[in-house]
Amino acid sequence: MSNGNVPNTEKTPFLKKGGVASVISSLVCILGGLLIGFIVLLLISIFNKDMTVSDSLKGIVTVLGGPFSAGSSQNILFQFGNMLFNATPLIMTGLSVAIAFKTGLFNIGAPGQYLMGAMGSLIVALSIPTSAVPAWIVWILAFLAGTALGVLWGMIPGFFKAKFNVNEVIVCIMTNWIAANVVSWVFKATGDTFVNIAETKVNFIRKTITNGVKTPTLGLDKLFNSSYLDISIMIATAIAVILYVVMNKTTFGYELKACGFNKNASKYAGMNEKRNIVLSMAIAGGLAACGAALWCLNGSQDFKWETYSSLPSVGFNGIPAALLASNNPIGVIFSAIFLKFIDVGGSNLSAQTSFNEYVSPLIVAVIIYFSGFSKFIKDMLSKNRVKKNVSLIPDEDKVPDEAKNTEGGSKA
Amino acid sequence: MIFLLQKTLVYAIPLLIVALAGMYAERSGIINIALDGIMIFGAFIGALTALLLRKQPFFVDNNQLTFVLALAAAAIAGAVFSMLLSFSAIKLKADQTIGGTALNMLAPAIALFIVKIFFFKDELEMTNAVNSEGKSVDFGYVIQNDKVGKIGSIFFDKAYISTYIGIGLFIVLSILIYKTKFGLRLRSCGEHPQAAASVGVNVNKMRFLGTTISGALAGFGGYAYIATVANGTASGAVAGMGFLALAIMIFGNWKPMGIILGAFLFGFLKCLGVTSSRIPFLASLNLPMYFYNLVPYVVVLIVLMFTSKRSRAPKAEGIPYDKGMR
Secondary structure (H helix, E strand, O other), rough: OOOOOOOOHHHOHHHHHHHHHHHHHHHHHHHHHHOOOHHHHHHHHHHHOOOOOOHHHHHHHHHHHHHHHHHOOOHHHHHHHHHHHHHHHHHHHHHHHHHHHHHOOOOOOHHHHHHHHHHHHHHOOOOOOOOOOHHHHHHHHHHHHHHHHHHHHHHHHHHHHHHHOOOHHHHHHHHHHHHHHHHHHHHHHHHHEEOOOOOOOOOOOOOOOHHOOOOOOOHHHHHHOOOOOOOHHHHHHHHHHHHHHHHHHOHHHHHHHHHHHOHHHHHHOOHHHHHHHHHHHHHHHHHHOOOHHHHHHHOOOOOOOOOOOOOOOHHHHHHHHHHHHHHHHEEEEEEHHHHHHHHHHHHHHHHHHOOOHHHHHHHHHHHHHHOOOOHHHHHHHHHHHHHHHHHHHHHHHHHHHHHHHHHHHOOO | OOHHHHHHHHHHHHHHHHHHHHEEEEOOOOOOOOHHHHHHHHHHHHHHHHHOOOOOOOHHHHHHHHHHHHHHHHHHHHHHOOOOOOHHHOOOOOOOOHHHHHHHHHHHHHHHHHHHHHHHHOOEOOOOOOOOOOOOOOOOHHHHHHHHHHHHHHHHOOHHHHHHHHHHHHHHHHHHHHHOHHHHHHHHHHHHHHHHHHHHHHHHHHHHHHHHHHHHHHHHHHHHHHHOOOOOOOOOOOOOOHHHHHHHHHOOOOOOOHHHHHHHHHHHHHHHHHHHHHHHHHHHHOOHHHHHHHHHHHHHHHHHHHHHHHHHOOOOOOOOOOOOOO
16 A cells, blocks of 8 residues: 555545455344354343343354364364365365356356266265275266256256256256166165165265265364364365466456356357356366365265255355455355354354254355345445545545644544 | 155145235235245244144144134244344345345244244144044144046045145135236336336335235245145245245246246155155166256256246336435
8 A cells, every 4th residue: 555656546445446446245134143143042031031141252252263162172183174174075166156157157066066076976986986986086086976966956956047048047946856766776775785784874875984985084084083084175276266267367267257247248259058057067067076076076075865854054155255355256265165164153143052053054044145245235335435535545645644634623 | 656746746836826916916016036035934934823723632633624724824833934034124124135135044043943943943833642542642633535537536545635726726816916996006116116116006016015925925834834744844944945936936927827837847856756666667776866856946047047038027026116216
C-alpha cells in the first residue's frame, strides 16, 4: 500500500478491491454463522434447567476450537491428523462440484461418483495379489481404476445434458441411486471375495492393508500421534493447484468457464459447448471418485458396502465446500478443512458437554445461508465507500496533519 | 397385484405432493432445491406435534384427527421454514442454489440438535400412547377396511387419510395454477417477470406466495412420507425423497399432469421390488432386490431420453427479479 510511485488519486480504496471485499464478506458470513450458533446454544442453556449460560459460552469455544479443544496435546495431535485425513475426500468432492459449477452445471451427483470410485479402487486393490505385483503398482492401478470409473459415471449426466438436453440435476440424482445399488449388488454378488469376513463386522469391505496396499504416510501418521493421516492430503492439494492453473491459465479452462458464463455465446465463438459439458462432468466425476480412492486406499478404512439405502454425505458436503470457496479450487482446500475443523469441534462438544454435535452442521448451514448474501454485502461495502470516499481517502493519503487536526477539533 | 397398487398409492402421494411443491416454486421463478430440507423440517415438526398431542388420551382415541393436525402443523412449519429461502432469494436476491443448499443442511441440523437435547436420541420415534380406556395403543394411521371388494380395496383398504388429502390437493392446485387469475400471474412471474410487472403484477409478492405454497406442500409431504412410508420415524433424512421429487417435477415437465404420471410410474416401479416375492412370475426370476431398486431410476432416465426434447423449464427460474432488466 505504501507505494510512493503510484499517484494516490488513482488508487482503489482498500475496501473496494474485489479480493478484499470478498474476504470481508466471507468473514461476515462466518461471524454471522458463529453468532447464530452461539444464540442457539444460549437459548438452549436458558431453557434447560440443567445448564447455565456459561455452558453455552464454553460450548461455542469448544466448537470454535475444533481439534484444539480435545484436551491433552496427544489428543489434539491425533484429532488434527484425522481432521486433515478426513478433509481429503471432502476437498476432492468440493473440487468436483466447483469445476462443474464453473461450467454452469450443478453436480449433485458427487455421492454416486464417490461410490463408484470407492468400488473401483477397492476391487482392484484387493484382487491383484501383492505377492505377484509390487504393492505400489497395485496402489496406482487401484487409484486409476477408481478415478476412471468416476469419470465414466460423471460422463453420464454430461452426455444426457449435451445429447438429449436433459437437466443434469435429474440425471445426477438418478445416477446417484443407481450407483448406490450397483455397488451393493456387485459386492453382494462377489460374496466373500471382498467383504470382511475375518472380523465379525460383515457390513464392511476388507481393509486394503490386508493385501498390503496402503498410501504412504511419510511418517505423518507418527507425527500426528498414530492418526490415519497419509500423503493423500498432499495429493489432493496438488490436484487443486493443478485445477486452478488449468481453469485460469489454459485455453481449455477458459472454454469451460465461457461455457458456464454463457453457453450460447461460447457456441457462437466457435467453442464446442457440448464437448465441454461432457468433459466438465467427466472431470467432476473423476475428482469425486479420486477422493473416494484416496480415502479407501489409506489401508485402514472400513467401507460399508451396503450403500443402497443412503448416499455418502461426503458427496453432498462437496456442495457447501465449493460454495464457501466461491468455486475457487485453492479456496476449496481451505473451506473443506474448515468444514472438518468445525465438525471435529462439534464432536468434542458432544463428548465434553451436554450439547451435541449437530450444532456444527447448524453453524455451517447458517454460514452458507449468509454466503448467499455475499453480493449484497459487497454492494453494501462499496456503497458505503462511495459516500465516505470524499472524506476518508484524502484523510489517509493526502490531507496534511493540520487538516486532520482541525477535523478532529471540529468534531470535539 | 392389489397389494402392489395399494403400496404404489401410498408411496406415490408424498412424491406427488412434493413434486407439486417444486412446481409451484419454479413456476413462480424460484428454484426450490431445498425441498428435501423442508420435508425433513416438516416431518420433524409433524412428528413432534403428534407426539405431544398423543399425551392426551383424547387424541389417541381420535387417531385420524391427530394425523390431520400433525399434517397441518407440518405444512405450517414447511411454509415458515421456506420463508428463509424467500427472504434470501427474493428480498436479498441471493443465489437460489446456495440458499436452498443451506436450508437442506439447516433442517436436519436443527431437527437433530433439538431431538438430541430433549429426547437424547438421534431420531424421533412415534411411540405407544395411552388411550382413554387406559390401554396402550401403538402409533399408526392406517385405515383397515376389508369389506370393499377387490377394486375398492386398492383405494380404501390399508389406506391413509393423507392419500385422500393429497389427491384433493392435487386437483385444487392443478386448477389453481391453470384456471385462475392467481395461477396465470404466478406463471408469468416464472416466464417473464418484467413483462408481468409492466401490467401491474407484484412479482416479489407472487414469488413469495409461490415459494410459501411450495414450502407448505413440502412440509406436508414430509410428514406424510414419515407417517406412511417410513414407519413414523423422523430422522435427519427422508431418503432423498425431496431430490427425487425434484427429478419427478423435471420429468413431468413442470406440469401437474406430467408430475402425477411420473410420481405414479416411479412409485409403481419402486414398489414392484418390495412386492416381487408375491408375484409368481417375478419371484421365479429370483433377481436380487438391488435390481428392483435400480429399475425405477433407469426407467426414468430412458423415458427422459425420448421426451426431453420437448422439455422446457420456466424461463426466468433461478434469476433474481431485477426491475431494470427489460
